[in-house]
Amino acid sequence: xxxxxxxxxxxxxxxxxxxxxxxxxxxxxxxxxxxxxxxxxxxxxxxxxxxxxxxxxxxxxxxxxxxxxxxxxxxxxxxxxxxxxxxxxxxxxxxxxxxxxxxxxxxxxxxxxxxxxxxxxxxxxxxxxxxxxxxxxxxxxxxxxxxxxxxxxxxxxxxxxxxxxxxxxxxxxxxxxxxxxxxxxxxxxxxxxxxxxxxxxxxxxxxxxxxxxxxxxxxxxxxxxxxxxxxxxxx
Amino acid sequence: xxxxxxxxxxxxxxxxxxxxxxxxxxxxxxxxxxxxxxxxxxxxxxxxxxxxxxxxxxxxxxxxxxxxxxxxxxxxxxxxxxxxxxxxxxxxxxxxxxxxxxxxxxxxxxxxxxxxxxxxxxxxxxxxxxxxxxxxxxxxxxxxxxxxxxxxxxxxxxxxxxxxxxxxxxxxxxxxxxxxxxxxxxxxxxxxxxxx
Numbered sequence: 090x091x092x093x094x095x096x097x098x099x100x101x102x103x104x105x106x107x108x109x110x111x112x113x114x115x116x117x118x119x120x121x122x123x124x125x126x127x128x129x130x131x132x133x134x135x136x137x138x139x140x141x142x143x144x145x146x147x148x149x150x151x152x153x154x155x156x157x158x159x160x161x162x163x164x165x166x167x168x169x170x171x172x173x174x175x176x177x178x179x180x181x182x183x184x185x186x187x188x189x190x191x192x193x194x195x196x197x198x199x200x201x202x203x204x205x206x207x208x209x210x211x212x213x214x215x216x217x218x219x220x221x222x223x224x225x226x227x228x229x230x231x232x233x234x235x236x237x238x239x240x241x242x243x244x245x246x247x248x249x250x251x252x253x254x255x256x257x258x259x260x261x262x263x264x265x266x267x268x269x270x271x272x273x274x275x276x277x278x279x280x281x282x283x284x285x286x287x288x289x290x291x292x293x294x295x296x297x298x299x300x301x302x303x304x305x306x307x308x309x310x311x312x313x314x315x316x317x318x319x320x321x322x323x324x
Numbered sequence: 325x326x327x328x329x330x331x332x333x334x335x336x337x338x339x340x341x342x343x344x345x346x347x348x349x350x351x352x353x354x355x356x357x358x359x360x361x362x363x364x365x366x367x368x369x370x371x372x373x374x375x376x377x378x379x380x381x382x383x384x385x386x387x388x389x390x391x392x393x394x395x396x397x398x399x400x401x402x403x404x405x406x407x408x409x410x411x412x413x414x415x416x417x418x419x420x421x422x423x424x425x426x427x428x429x430x431x432x433x434x435x436x437x438x439x440x441x442x443x444x445x446x447x448x449x450x451x452x453x454x455x456x457x458x459x460x461x462x463x464x465x466x467x468x469x470x471x472x473x474x475x476x477x478x479x480x481x482x483x484x485x486x487x488x489x490x491x492x493x494x495x496x497x498x499x500x501x502x503x504x505x506x507x508x509x510x511x512x513x514x515x516x517x518x519x520x
Contacts, residue, residue, distance in 0.1 A: 090333040091333060091337070091370065091373045091374070094333065094334060094337070095377055095379070098396065101399075102395075102396060102399055106399045106401065106404075107401070130334050131334070134334060134338055135431070138401060138402070140401065140480070145400075145401035146396055146397070146399045146400040146401055147400060147401075148400060148402060148403065148429065148431050148436060150393065150396045150397045150399075150400055151397040151398075151400035151402075151403045151436070151438065151453070152345070152397070152431075152436050152453050152455065153341050153345055153389060153393045153397060153453075154389075154393045154394040154395070154396060154397015154398060154400070154453070155394075155397060155438075155451070155452045155453025156344075156345040156348075156389050156393075156453045157388075157389040157390060157391055157393045157394040157397070158348065158350060158381060158388035158389055158390075159381065159388075159390075159391055159394075160391060160394045161348065161451070162348075186391055188378060188391055188392070188395075193391055193394075193395055195391070195394060208398070209394075209398050210394070210395050210397075210398025210399060212395075
């Protein structure tokens with residue numbers, strides 16, 4: 090039952106945030122009459138809403154999402170850090186957490202890079218992005234690491250492992266146009282008081298114009314500042 | 325009530341989400357069972373399923389709302405559409421008045437805060453996702469003052485914008501009406517040009 094409810098809600102997301110009941114039934118493999126009933130129940134409680142265009146995500150999910158613990162905690166701690174980093178760089182900034190094979194942006198600031206898919210709630214693959222590599226280099230969570238590197242062959246894995254050693258030594262990961270053509274990302278991990286990576290913070294900009302070397306200490310400094318602010322919050 | 329009755333399961337999940345949403349610190353399964361009025365075994369089973377799917381997160385024995393809810397919430401249609409139309413106006417209002425600008429959407433008899441552009445000395449007790457009764461007078465910390473909410477009503481959206489002033493600033497709420505009308509025009513024509 091829980092599976093069916095979640096399958097329907099996630100199918101709305103996968104359909105780009107708007108879908109008909111028929112599309113939801115097709116996407117989930119749930120019989121249309123059952124899908125229709127489940128949608129009706131979700132609409133009644135505000136998880137979904139009906140519009141002329143189709144079924145969309147409702148206000149209740151916005152409200153619950155705004156109260157989700159990790160994004161809220163990171164958001165409160167990160168605002169002054171991001172303001173300072175933005176003043177220093179003017180580039181795209183993201184704070185992201187690991188989820189499965191992806192990094193999920195929980196705070197996003199738009200810089201000069203455009204167009205680029207940058208807003209809170211967007212996922213990028215952890216295995217190629219600076220955000221993901223900054224997380225992966227410091228995590229001791231093996232199931233998270235497996236989820237991220239599962240698609241690599243042994244050569245890819247060796248190559249990544251060498252890169253991660255370097256990331257561990259300088260606490261900065263770089264993505265040179267591997268994820269998005271023409272876009273360089275520089276990221277550093279944000280650690281819990283137990284030194285587990287809870288998030289990563291990144292600067293992303295156009296490869297031809299952004300001075301990567303200048304970004305490294307700025308991002309490192311921001312990640313340390315955010316780590317410190319989270320630790321103070323925890324007390 | 326049958327175990328796989330959809331109404332029953334959804335109601336139980338809803339009450340679990342609501343209780344957890346009221347308390348940032350989160351809580352253990354026993355306290356959650358007590359505060360939801362559900363049997364501990366039911367709570368334990370639903371929590372496990374929801375933690376696996378990251379709708380909840382578990383930190384030691386503490387349960388909190390998870391990142392998947394955040395991700396879905398960012399896609400919520402009405403807040404997303406309204407924010408796109410309103411954020412440029414809200415920034416302009418903030419510059420013009422020096423006040424914190426709040427945008428809330430109506431949900432039945434309540435208003436849910438969906439966006440905030442803060443002044444330099446922000447009221448950090450107010451947070452996105454806060455729910456307040458629509459007709460209740462707002463308490464503000466210290467000497468700050470709140471203007472009357474101005475309604476934004478267009479294209480299927482019922483919302484309101486409000487200014488929150490530090491006490492030592494003269495309240496000038498005049499630009500608020502103009503901003504509300506501009507947001508309504510933006511909603512009508514889907515004009516997102518301020519945020520490309």
